[in-house]
Amino acid sequence: MNEEKLYAVKNAKGRYLSFSDDQHYRWREGQIAATTSQRIAHDLCTEHGGHVVTLIEEPEKVVLTKEQAEIVEGANKSQYPATYISNYTNAYYVEESLLINAYVNGYTVAKEKKYNVKVPHTKDVWYYKESEAYLLTICLVDKKLRGTFTEAEIEHYGLQDCEKEEVTDDGIR
Template identity: 50%
Template sequence: MSEEKLYAIRNNVGKYLTIERTAPWWDSQVGTTVRNIDVALAWAGKHGGHVVTFVEEPKKVVLSKEQAKIVEDAHGYMLPAEYITDNTDGGYESERLLMEAFVNGYTVAKEKKYNVKVPYAVNSYFKKIDANYCIAGYTSIVDLDEDLAQFTEADIEHYGLQDCEKEEVTDDEQ
């Protein structure tokens, strides 16, 4: 986040002061901004109104689902910083990241998904049947229901497919 600030002058009806070489005027849509607070204060003193500070909006942090859950739970806790510290095992950097997310907001990283190939079979892929089983033998990804054919890393481990070749599903395919 940039520490630079911009200043403008606004009057009590919400219009901004526009300064040009010809003359200053109040315009509701456009205003002149400056980087120097002293200049802004001088303009406010000379033309009326008050100084408004514009600050760059901070970037949201990207978190995993697990990290996002910690930040969400911290919002309902009496001492959110303590909650984050107690539930983070990654040390200073992890705590700092979650505190930044708590203050500035966050987005959850999209979990990578894969199509998993059946070993020693040409164009054959696995498909989930239920929470405990998956089957093989489909000759084309097109034949598969996307939700049942796409595996996360956790799915791959759960179904015991770690030794199989996997193809990452791109955003176009998701």
């Protein structure tokens, strides 16, 4: 984010001072003449009325994991959000700071990567999930038709040593 501030002139009706190509100043909604000089903004107030306002950029939203987003949601419902976040993080300053930033500025949840996982010591046979409890195998041709695995599921089923390939929304990478 740029640290330089922008200033504009606003009147009591909520309109901003703006100017056209011929340098005539008018009060308009939605069009703003901004300057990086607070002095120029004050001079415009003296000449045209209104008051100086500081324009700020909207901060970027933080990208969180699903688990981190759940903590921020819990903080939104808590009477003491910072304490809630502090209690649910692993006392790592970086994560705590990230979640506080997400609470204040908003966040988006990162899409979890999915993978097709190859059965070890076989030729072109891949695992798929029939359900949360059962894994079955399929041939290479059918692997796009079956379920994919998240990193957590790969760990859960003990498939960390298997070959894997990332799957995107439009197919395989």
